[in-house]
Amino acid sequence: MNEFDLIEKYFNWKNEDLSLLGVGDDCALISIDSQYQIATSVDTLIEGVHFPKNTSASDIAHKALAVNLSDLAAMGATPQYFTLALTLPEFDKNWLNDFSSSLKALADLHHVALVGGDTTKGMLSITINVTGIVDKGEALLRSSAQAGDTIFVSNALGDAGLAWQQIQQNIRPSESLLKSFNTPDPQIKLGHALLGVANACIDISDGLEQDLGHILKQSNLGARINLANIPLSDEVQAYIQESQDWCLVLAGGDDYQLCFTVAQNKIKQVEQLSQDLNVKLTPIGTITKEMGLERLGGFEKKCMSYRHF
Ligand SMILES: [Mg+2]
Structure with missing residues (x-):
């Protein structure tokens, strides 16, 4: 299976939000409204560093998306979409099936759309870049604690x-x-x-x-x-x-x-x-x-x- 078939089969699911142009073009296109600010964050998970070697594909997918969503949660942002860069040591149908369905389940739960990504061969690692929106000037910051809080x-x-x-x-x-x-x-x-x-x-x-x-x-x-x-x-x-x-x-x-x-x-x-x-x-x-x-x-x-x- 080549890279394009792999993406088509495992990662090109239909997004609910029709204002998004997702997987399948050179870039994802996203419409934004000027009353919002974009909140974006990226995290990489590497086998043996962020998860033990025998972790299931399903758990890896969940954690890779969850840790990114957690950064949006910290700012009070509402998740909108994410991109996925996946480095795999080999093509493994069962692994990809489990990975993809777990990723989609968590994505659906939080109404966040997969809009693009990249696949390469190498040591197992997963990078997700997630983007959310928050009302302009309203995001929760680290810098605004007050004495007495x-x-x-x-x-x-x-x-x-x-x-x-x-x-x-x-x-x-x-x-x-x-x-x-x-x-x-x-x-x-x-x-x-x-x-x-x-x-x-x-x-x-x-x-x-x-x-x-x-x-x-x-x-x-x-x-x-x-x-x-x-x-x-x-x-x-x-x-x-x-x-x-x-x-x-x-x-x-x-x-x-x-x-x-x-x-x-x-x-x-x-x-x-x-x-x-x-x-x-x-x-x-x-x-x-x-x-x-x-x-x-x-x-x-x-x-x-x-x-x-
Ligand atoms: Mg954080």
């Missing part, structure tokens, strides 16, 4: 980090940990609902401390967080109790939850949208005038967050 995180942290640690130790993680690690759920609805509510927002991809640190640095502020308030699953709670290794939660990464800051007069709105969206939103600390990130809870070790270089 309450810091919230969505759902629970540390599950993916614990799964990854167990995989490296040749322990098979529980289904629920594996699910967090392999098929993260990008918080698109939450990000959108936080427009006009949160002052600053980021998605937690490299670990809470490093990512919250980006908000602090860009807002020129500090924070105090209380470890006892960080939401944890039972499994991560048990792990912490036994090992006291808070770094797993603070620097484990791969959570793809949102960390955001909210002024005191909008806390009630956060509680309301937590109920409306049925997503757990937990206050874990406060933005402070004093620079630096202070932890309460008696764990003082410096954690090493994930860095690519």
Whole structure:
């Protein structure tokens, strides 16, 4: 099968949005409205670096799109379309079938259209460039936290980090940990609902401390967080109790939850949208005038967050 047949068979599905000209021309054409800003982000996943060698095609596809959608969620943007650059070691019909149907399922769930891409032969890697729209001037930024804001995180942290640690130790993680690690759920609805509510927002991809640190640095502020308030699953709670290794939660990464800051007069709105969206939103600390990130809870070790270089 040549490259063009491969694209036609596995990646040229019909898009709902007819204002898009997608796969099959030299470029995708997209109509935009001037009341919006385009939000765009690109991420690459490499076998052995971002996912273990035996990860299923279906999980790889989900994660590759999910981590990109998570960046849109962090800005409160609504996904519109994406392009895919796929490097494959060989042509494998079953692998491509699984990859393509999982990719399409997540794309359909978030109404995001595949509009183009590239395929090459080489070590397995997946690059996705996703684009969304957000009302002009409304996007959630890292730079606009205010002293006195309450810091919230969505759902629970540390599950993916614990799964990854167990995989490296040749322990098979529980289904629920594996699910967090392999098929993260990008918080698109939450990000959108936080427009006009949160002052600053980021998605937690490299670990809470490093990512919250980006908000602090860009807002020129500090924070105090209380470890006892960080939401944890039972499994991560048990792990912490036994090992006291808070770094797993603070620097484990791969959570793809949102960390955001909210002024005191909008806390009630956060509680309301937590109920409306049925997503757990937990206050874990406060933005402070004093620079630096202070932890309460008696764990003082410096954690090493994930860095690519
Ligand atoms: Mg991000």
